[in-house]
Amino acid sequence: MADRKQTKEICTVLWLCIFWYAVSSTNNVVGKTVLNEFPYPLTMTMVQLLSITVLSGPLFNLWGVRKYVDIPWNYYLKLIVPLAFGKFIASVFSHVSIWKVPVSYAHTVKATMPLFTVILSRMIMGEKQTMRVYLSLIPIILGVGIATLTELSFDVIGLISALVATGGFSLQHIFSKKVLHDTGVHHLRLLHILGRLALFMFLPVWIFVDLFKLLDDNTLAKYDQRQKEKKETILPYNTQQGWQERNSLLLKENGYLNGGLSEYSNGYMKKIEANQANNNTYSFIPHATKGNLLFV
Numbered sequence: 001m002a003d004r005k006q007t008k009e010i011c012t013v014l015w016l017c018i019f020w021y022a023v024s025s026t027n028n029v030v031g032k033t034v035l036n037e038f039p040y041p042l043t044m045t046m047v048q049l050l051s052i053t054v055l056s057g058p059l060f061n062l063w064g065v066r067k068y069v070d071i072p073w074n075y076y077l078k079l080i081v082p083l084a085f086g087k088f089i090a091s092v093f094s095h096v097s098i099w100k101v102p103v104s105y106a107h108t109v110k111a112t113m114p115l116f117t118v119i120l121s122r123m124i125m126g127e128k129q130t131m132r133v134y135l136s137l138i139p140i141i142l143g144v145g146i147a148t149l150t151e152l153s154f155d156v157i158g159l160i161s162a163l164v165a166t167g168g169f170s171l172q173h174i175f176s177k178k179v180l181h182d183t184g185v186h187h188l189r190l191l192h193i194l195g196r197l198a199l200f201m202f203l204p205v206w207i208f209v210d211l212f213k214l215l216d217d218n219t220l221a222k223y224d225q226r227q228k229e230k231k232e233t234i235l236p237y238n239t240q241q242g243w244q245e246r247n248s249l250l251l252k253e254n255g256y257l258n259g260g261l262s263e264y265s266n267g268y269m270k271k272i273e274a275n276q277a278n279n280n281t282y283s284f285i286p287h288a289t290k291g292n293l294l295f296v
Contacts, residue, residue, distance in 0.1 A: 028103045031095060041095035042210045048091060049202060052195030056188070066186045068193075075182070083175050084197030090168025091198070093161040100158030101151070108147045109162035111140055116170035124174060 031044060038044075071080065097106045115137050121127040148159065180187055 025103070025107065028098050028106065032098045032103050035095070035099040039099065040210050040214065041099045042092060042206050043214065044095045045088065045091045046199075046202060046206045046210070049088065049195055049199040052192065053199050056192040056195065060188055060192065065188050068189055069183055069185050071183050071185070079175060079179055080193060081197060083172060083179065084194045085201060086168050086171050086175075087194045088198035088202045090165045090172065092202075093168065094165035097158050097162035097165055100155040100161065102153050105147060105151050105153070106158070106162050108144055109159065110166050110169075112144055112163070113166050113170055115140060116167045117173060120167075120170055121174055125178075 035041060035044065094106075097109070118129055118133065118137065122129075148154065176187075176190060179185065179190060185193075
């Protein structure tokens, strides 16, 4: 019975680790895609913290998550507030790292989290690990070192940001475990508290750094224009009337309208020479245009 329970716990922990890594990877890939078009990592962090603050409360109530517990103010200021500060610092640097370096490399650097956790736990909590744990950190250090030396898109700011974010998340894990043990607060409610506090801490920084830049920037307008140009490249003149208008412009530019009549058939120019038009004989000269990509 005990073995079955232990096996169930191991499978649960393993599934949670896989699920966390999948969600984290997806979040970073989506974040990288957005930052390529919208280079404002602080605004990305702001949106993330705002979503946690606004959506978490109603969702947790809907799921029946246990209500908040009373936390003394001195404990609140001593541990909860620093935790919230660490959350917003780690979130900002995490977005900066995926903005500056490839997602794969950022995740490779984040693999150093056990190293940070072991060192910080020893320094802050006085926890000692076995020799096997220390030896298991050596392949991690070597792997990250090799990845750094061979990374084609290496960026110092991206590396430092990834390391700071990893250290910040390690501190969060250490102190969150202590808070959960001391107060008995539900871990999801703790996430909501930290997200809300981090949002209010981060709001002045975001207003000072990003808000005024966003008001003067036309990044979204440029993105819409690029999407429009892509559509036009695929099929810029998608109707018969559109092709005729395009061909009319070409005829005027080349002087064809002055030397003869023109008609249209299936997106092609059909030129009727003036002298032949008088004799009721026609000469068809098909001419493909840039707009008529279906026939090029």
